[in-house]
Amino acid sequence: MIEDKHQQRTPLSNLGEFGLIDHLTQHFEIKHQSTVKGIGDDAAVVDFEDNQCVITTDLLVEGVHFDLSYAPLKHLGYKSVMVNLSDVYAMNATPKQITVSIAVSNRFPLEALEELYAGINTAAKFYNIDVIGGDTTSSQKGLLISITALGHAKKEDLVYRDGAKDNDLVVLSGDIGAAYLGLQVLERENEVFKVNPNNQPDLSMYTYLVERQLKPEARRDVIKLLNDLDVKPTSMIDVSDGLSSEIIHLCKSSDVGATIYEDKIPLDPTVISTCEEFELDSTTIAMSGGEDYELLFTIQQEDYTKIKANPSLTVIGHITPKNNGIYLVTRGDTKVEIKARGWNSLSEE
Amino acid sequence: MIEDKHQQRTPLSNLGEFGLIDHLTQHFEIKHQSTVKGIGDDAAVVDFEDNQCVITTDLLVEGVHFDLSYAPLKHLGYKSVMVNLSDVYAMNATPKQITVSIAVSNRFPLEALEELYAGINTAAKFYNIDVIGGDTTSSQKGLLISITALGHAKKEDLVYRDGAKDNDLVVLSGDIGAAYLGLQVLERENEVFKVNPNNQPDLSMYTYLVERQLKPEARRDVIKLLNDLDVKPTSMIDVSDGLSSEIIHLCKSSDVGATIYEDKIPLDPTVISTCEEFELDSTTIAMSGGEDYELLFTIQQEDYTKIKANPSLTVIGHITPKNNGIYLVTRGDTKVEIKARGWNSLSEE
Numbered sequence: 001m002i003e004d005k006h007q008q009r010t011p012l013s014n015l016g017e018f019g020l021i022d023h024l025t026q027h028f029e030i031k032h033q034s035t036v037k038g039i040g041d042d043a044a045v046v047d048f049e050d051n052q053c054v055i056t057t058d059l060l061v062e063g064v065h066f067d068l069s070y071a072p073l074k075h076l077g078y079k080s081v082m083v084n085l086s087d088v089y090a091m092n093a094t095p096k097q098i099t100v101s102i103a104v105s106n107r108f109p110l111e112a113l114e115e116l117y118a119g120i121n122t123a124a125k126f127y128n129i130d131v132i133g134g135d136t137t138s139s140q141k142g143l144l145i146s147i148t149a150l151g152h153a154k155k156e157d158l159v160y161r162d163g164a165k166d167n168d169l170v171v172l173s174g175d176i177g178a179a180y181l182g183l184q185v186l187e188r189e190n191e192v193f194k195v196n197p198n199n200q201p202d203l204s205m206y207t208y209l210v211e212r213q214l215k216p217e218a219r220r221d222v223i224k225l226l227n228d229l230d231v232k233p234t235s236m237i238d239v240s241d242g243l244s245s246e247i248i249h250l251c252k253s254s255d256v257g258a259t260i261y262e263d264k265i266p267l268d269p270t271v272i273s274t275c276e277e278f279e280l281d282s283t284t285i286a287m288s289g290g291e292d293y294e295l296l297f298t299i300q301q302e303d304y305t306k307i308k309a310n311p312s313l314t315v316i317g318h319i320t321p322k323n324n325g326i327y328l329v330t331r332g333d334t335k336v337e338i339k340a341r342g343w344n345s346l347s348e349e
Numbered sequence: 350m351i352e353d354k355h356q357q358r359t360p361l362s363n364l365g366e367f368g369l370i371d372h373l374t375q376h377f378e379i380k381h382q383s384t385v386k387g388i389g390d391d392a393a394v395v396d397f398e399d400n401q402c403v404i405t406t407d408l409l410v411e412g413v414h415f416d417l418s419y420a421p422l423k424h425l426g427y428k429s430v431m432v433n434l435s436d437v438y439a440m441n442a443t444p445k446q447i448t449v450s451i452a453v454s455n456r457f458p459l460e461a462l463e464e465l466y467a468g469i470n471t472a473a474k475f476y477n478i479d480v481i482g483g484d485t486t487s488s489q490k491g492l493l494i495s496i497t498a499l500g501h502a503k504k505e506d507l508v509y510r511d512g513a514k515d516n517d518l519v520v521l522s523g524d525i526g527a528a529y530l531g532l533q534v535l536e537r538e539n540e541v542f543k544v545n546p547n548n549q550p551d552l553s554m555y556t557y558l559v560e561r562q563l564k565p566e567a568r569r570d571v572i573k574l575l576n577d578l579d580v581k582p583t584s585m586i587d588v589s590d591g592l593s594s595e596i597i598h599l600c601k602s603s604d605v606g607a608t609i610y611e612d613k614i615p616l617d618p619t620v621i622s623t624c625e626e627f628e629l630d631s632t633t634i635a636m637s638g639g640e641d642y643e644l645l646f647t648i649q650q651e652d653y654t655k656i657k658a659n660p661s662l663t664v665i666g667h668i669t670p671k672n673n674g675i676y677l678v679t680r681g682d683t684k685v686e687i688k689a690r691g692w693n694s695l696s697e698e
Contacts, residue, residue, distance in 0.1 A: 045440070045507060046404060048397040055395060057448045057482060057497060063489040064452075091394070099406045101495055103413075133406060139493070140412040146450055146484075146495035148406060158394060 010110035023110070032096050035130045046097055046132070046150060052158065054151035056087035062142035069193075070186040073112055075214040076145075077119025083240065084149035085127055085218035086293040090238035092159040092223060093151035097132045098124070101146040103139035116145075127220065157232070159297070164235040164254035168298040170317040171233075171307065173222040175266040176243055177282060180289025181274050182206065182213030208270050216293045222312060223295075229306045233297035242290040245340045248326060250296065257324040260317035260338065262331050287328070287338070359459035372459070381445050384479045395446055395481070395499060401507065403500035405436035411491035419535040422461055424563040425494075426468025432589065433498035434476055434567035435642040439587035441508040441572060442500035446481045447473070450495040452488035465494075476569065506581070508646070513584040513603035517647040519666040520582075520656065522571040524615040525592055526631060529638025530623050531555065531562030557619050565642045571661060572644075578655045582646035591639040594689045597675060599645065606673040609666035609687065611680050636677070636687070 035046060046053070060066060060080050068076075081098060088095040100120055104113065124131055129149075189201040203210055219238075226233065235254055237246050243265070251258050265286050275282040298319055299307065307313045317329075326338045384395060395402070409415060409429050417425075430447060437444040449469055453462065473480055478498075538550040552559055568587075575582065584603055586595050592614070600607050614635050624631040647668055648656065656662045666678075676684045 046402045048400075048402055051397075053395045053397055053402060053499075055446070055448060055482060055497070055499065057450055057484055057495070059450045059452050059484045059486050059493075059495060061452050061486055061488050064487050097404070099404060099497060101406055101408045103408050103410050103493060133404060135406055135408045135495075137408050137410055138413050139410050141490040144408075144452060144488070144493055146406070146408060148404070148448060148497040150402075150404065 008109075008111055011106070013106070014110075030130050030132075032130050035097060035132055048152065051152040052093075052155050054088055054091045054093040054153060054158070055148065056084055056151075057146065057148040058083045058087070060145040060147075062144065067187075067190070068143070070190050071214060073115035074119035074122070077116040077121075078123045078215055079119075080145045080147055081120055081123035081127070081129070081149075082216050082218045082293060084147045085123075085129070085220070086216075086238040086240065086295075088149050088151035089218055089220060089223045090159075090236050090295060091151060091153065092157055092226075092233070092236060093153035094223075095127065095129055095149050095151045095218075097130045097150040099133040099148045100131055101135040101137075103137050103144040103146075105139050105141055105143070108143065116143075127218070159233050159236040161235050161237050161250050161253035162255075163233075164250060164256050164258075164298040164319045165300075166256060166319055166321050167301055168234050168319040169301060169304060169315050170247070170258055170260060170319060171297050171299055172239070172243070172266060172314050172316050173219050173295045173312055174292070175268045175271070176239060176292040176294055177271045177275075177286040177289045178209045178212040178268050179216060179291035179293075180213075180242075180285055181271055181278070181280075182209035182211070183291070184278060184280075185209055185274070186213060206270065206274065208268060209274060213291065216291065218293055219295050225310070225312060226307075229310075231299055231303045231306050233299055236295060236297035239292045239294045239296050240290060242288040243292075243296065244287040244338050245290075246296050247338060248340050250298070251319075251322075251326050254298075254319070255322055257320040257322050258317055258326050258338075259320055259324070259329060259335075260327070261329050264314060264316040266314045266316075283328075283330075357458075357460055360455070362455070363459075379479050379481075381479050384446060384481055397501065400501040401442075401504050403437055403440045403442040403502060403507070404497065405433055405500075406495065406497040407432045407436070409494040409496075411493065416536075416539070417492070419539050420563060422464035423468035423471070426465040426470075427472045427564055428468075429494045429496055430469055430472035430476070430478070430498075431565050431567045431642060433496045434472075434478070434569070435565075435587040435589065435644075437498050437500035438567055438569055438572050439508075439585050439644060440500060440502065441506055441575075441582070441585060442502035443572075444476065444478055444498050444500045444567075446479045446499040448497045449480055449483040450485065451483070452486050452493040452495075454488050454490055454492070457492065465492075476567070508582050508585040510584050510586050510599050510602035511604075512582075513599060513605050513607075513647040513668050514649075515605060515668055515670050516650055517583050517668040518650060518653060518664050519596070519607055519609060519668060520646050520648055521588070521592070521615060521663050521665050522568050522644045522661055523641070524617045524620070525588060525641040525643055526620045526624075526635040526638045527558045527561035527617050528565060528640035528642075529562075529634055530620055530627070530629075531558035531560070532640070533627060533629075534558055534623070535562065555619065555623065557617060558623060562640065565640065567642055568644050574659070574661060578659075580648055580652045580655050582648055585644060585646035588641045588643045588645050589639060591637040592641075592645065593636040593687050594639075595645050596687060597689050599647070600668075600671075600675050603647075603668070604671055606669040606671050607666055607675050607687075608669055608673070608678060608684075609676070610678050613663060613665040615663045615665075632677075632679075 085095045185206045327335045434444045534555045588595050675687045
């Protein structure tokens with residue numbers, strides 16, 4: 001088989017800034033009546049009628065949040081949207097619009113950005129989101145993605161972090177720890193690849209972990225489920241920085257304490273087996289791993305019967321008065337204070 | 350005099366991501382009733398009642414949009430807000446909220462970011478803006494600022510780029526070309542400084558130019574003026590990439606042509622004298638310089654009497670049918686086709 005040495009590489013400078021924006025955004029469709037004006041003016045315009053607007057923004061930086069040696073650009077585009085949608089869902093709102101800004105060095109050909117935008121567009125289609133604007137510029141080094149998402153909600157539906165009350169149940173959607181382990185697997189294979197580039201990694205054992213890392217989904221389904229079950233959480237946050245960090249945020253905002261039970265934390269079987277393989281403590285990974293994009297929320301005791309049979313939702317503890325502190329009760333029945341060990345991109349460790 | 354060798358430099362890693370956000374945002378006050386929730390949840394919440402929401406976003410990248418060897422961080426913070434507000438005013442909307450995200454390398458101490466945020470806060474106070482969220486992370490290299498601004502307007506007040514009609518007058522606020530020349534002055538002084546660090550630059554002759562470059566103001570006053578004069582532009586755009594580029598955008602969006610007169614383009618006397626000093630053509634600088642943040646708009650002929658006496662507004666030409674093209678009529682009465690030569694951060698030139 002003859003290798004294609006003429007793989008297309010279009011320098012970004014061929015298009016210019018506006019040409020690039022036009023090119024990258026040509027496939028974005030406007031889906032919402034509330035999107036009065038999308039890309040193509042000084043600013044986008046969104047009509048809200050009597051709804052409230054929720055706004056969130058995230059920066060993803062190459063070498064800090066992602067490594068292109070194992071994160072395919074299309075997945076990266078998809079994930080960069082999910083990270084933002086997850087924040088909107090965590091307000092119990094419906095994401096409807098995003099702006100996408102990128103800074104990119106000249107080493108990226110147009111085809112790389114097309115892959116990135118294909119992932120963004122796939123996410124936008126699947127989650128019914130309008131891409132309404134953004135900015136595209138060059139960077140001195142690497143790729144940076146800045147997305148701002150707007151969500152809509154009725155005032156009475158919004159759920160903040162500050163509504164948890166003593167005796168509320170602490171509930172977690174899905175399972176946690178897998179995304180962090182997926183990253184460990186990818187980094188290990190990447191090291192192996194560096195030593196022996198002919199080595200084809202077999203990741204089939206780790207499919208779930210790798211997918212959770214590379215292509216996470218925001219829990220739109222959980223928001224719909226809670227609505228169908230007629231359960232309105234008293235407080236909610238998305239699990240992006242690890243359970244420890246998020247339960248602390250939630251308790252601090254709500255001025256309460258919490259007790260979480262180690263044996264209740266939902267772990268996928270692959271997480272347990274891979275932790276054994278990597279000689280890692282699965283609870284540490286679950287508490288501090290991050291990037292799970294699950295929803296952590298509190299509900300009133302009386303709503304327990306509505307959610308108890310649901311496989312997507314696990315009660316992992318309960319809210320206590322503030323002076324009780326924030327504790328994990330281990331399998332050995334020891335109380336350990338929960339401290340933030342979430343992912344911290346600014347630490348030098 | 351003994352040099353202070355203990356100048357405070359707090360490594361960012363001392364604070365951690367959340368500590369840094371708390372620290373940097375502690376002085377932001379909420380000013381608008383429509384800001385339901387600011388910083389401190391998964392997303393901010395803005396209530397719009399029967400208004401429409403305008404959204405715009407800009408990325409500013411070190412080494413591309415600014416050079417910290419001559420741009421003080423406080424000015425940079427101020428300017429990064431102005432760049433966004435200018436886009437909101439260009440929609441004839443009132444900016445009310447911004448999100449501020451930064452990516453920053455470890456070479457920046459906390460004090461540097463405090464300066465940056467002091468500038469952002471000064472702009473927010475002066476322009477009556479709530480800072481409602483953002484993201485803070487590390488970068489592999491340099492500083493990057495991503496700001497998203499939200500503006501509010503009544504539906505009937507919004508002005509788009511696509512409303513210019515044949516025979517409308519083309520109007521420009523203020524004067525142009527100064528910001529680009531200010532950059533040339535600063536770059537020249539920076540080169541001199543590199544050769545002789547003891548040389549104290551005398552910039553007093555260039556105060557206006559340097560201020561236009563380092564601390565531009567968004568034209569809130571022009572929006573108010575037009576409102577007071579009861580003039581609603583038929584189309585509007587802000588002049589960020591140079592007059593050539595903006596008139597082309599406006600004509601393309603409106604499906605019209607335009608004729609601009611060289612002798613009508615408003616230039617500050619310092620622009621003319623400094624162009625002579627630098628041996629630059631002042632019209633080229635005015636057309637292609639960029640970063641002026643003035644407003645370019647079109648009005649109906651019948652509104653001419655309302656604006657004609659105003660020193661802030663200059664009629665520089667008129668709209669023509671599309672097939673007439675987009676032309677500059679020179680002082681020598683020659684017609685030259687206007688081509689986009691605006692600033693292009695993605696070009697390799």
